[in-house]
Amino acid sequence: MQWMRFRHGGEEGFGVRDGDSVQVHRGDLFGSHAPTGQTLPLAGLAWLPPCRPGQIIGLWNNFRAAAEKNGWATPAEPLYFLKSPHSASAHGQAIAVPASYDGRVAFEGELVVVVGRQARAVSVADAPAHIFGYSCGNDLTALELLHRDTSFPQWTRAKSFDGFAAFGPVIETDFDPAAATLRTLVGGRERQHYALADMFFPPAELVSRLSHDMTLMPGDVIFCGTSLGVLPMKPGTTVEVVVDGIGSLVNTYG
Structure with a gap:
């Protein structure tokens, strides 16, 4: 099933996407509905x-091909x-250039795991039962902030500007x-094309390991x-992250 959230007539709602329409539901997406x-x-x-994520967690160096190419x-x-939960942005939403930063900003097409049940110190075998589904993501990064202060890498700030955690358009539960x-298309040109199986830590292992560090909700x-x-991308650039079986996340930066 493909779950989505929307605004209609000034009200927020959620439901199951069915082609070009949505079957509206009431209740709690992660509970009774x-x-x-x-x-x-x-x-x-x-x-x-x-x-609405309470926590947005991002991985670094989780793909073998990138590690080999970069010598990691x-x-x-x-x-x-x-990343700040307030950095979340939706499919089709414009992502503004940060008012306090005018340097280079990079796109990063990624798979997103959505937690569906509280997870605390769960095993790898039990982790899939805590995954609600998957979405497409674009993890934006203000590149020049990361190491601008040599005494303190600014991962949180570089990753947390408004809109810098785009994900959607739906959560696919059967994937x-x-x-x-x-695949990531930038201005219509393919820039990324990689197998999700190339992860060092696939989703179930990520959920398990992270749940030993913090409670996932x-x-x-x-x-x-x-x-x-x-x-890096220029203001006015449209980025599309495509995962077959989930859909296409499209946002314009700037």
């Missing part, structure tokens, strides 16, 4: 991020950072990352990291 019987055309809706060591454990590929999202092809 039921269809209302109302169906709305997608054309009349504003997309919202498909869930194989990580012994997941290397991750946190096998090991059999899928991700329903709606939390994990950006699984990216592979080769990341580049």
Whole structure:
């Protein structure tokens, strides 16, 4: 099933995408819910991020091809950072150039894991039961902030400007990352094309390992990291992240 959130007539709602329409539901996306019987055309809706994350966790150096190309060591454990929950942005939403930063900003097409149940110190075997589904993501980075202060790498700031965690358009609950590929198109030109099976730490292992560090809650999202092809982009650039079986996330930067 493909779950989505939307705004219609000034009200927020959620439901199951069915082609060019959505079957509206009431209740809690991660708890008890039921269809209302109302169906709305997608054309009349504003997309919202498909869930409201309490935590946004991003992975660094989680793909073998990128590690080999860049001379990075194989990580012994997941290397991750946190992004502000307020950096979340939706499919179709414009991402503004930060008012306090005028340097280079890079796109990063990524798979996003959406947590569906509270996870605390779960095993790898039990982790899939805590995954609600998957989405497409674009983890934007203010490149020149990362190491501008040599005494303090600014991962949080560089990753947390408004809109810098785009994900959507939906959460797909029936998806096998090991059999899928991700493509990123920038201004219509393919810049990334990689197999999701190339991860050092696939989704179930990520959920397990992270849950031993912190409690994961329903709606939390994990950006699984990216592979080769990341580049800076100019204001006015449209980026499309495509994962067959999930859909296409499209945003314009600036």
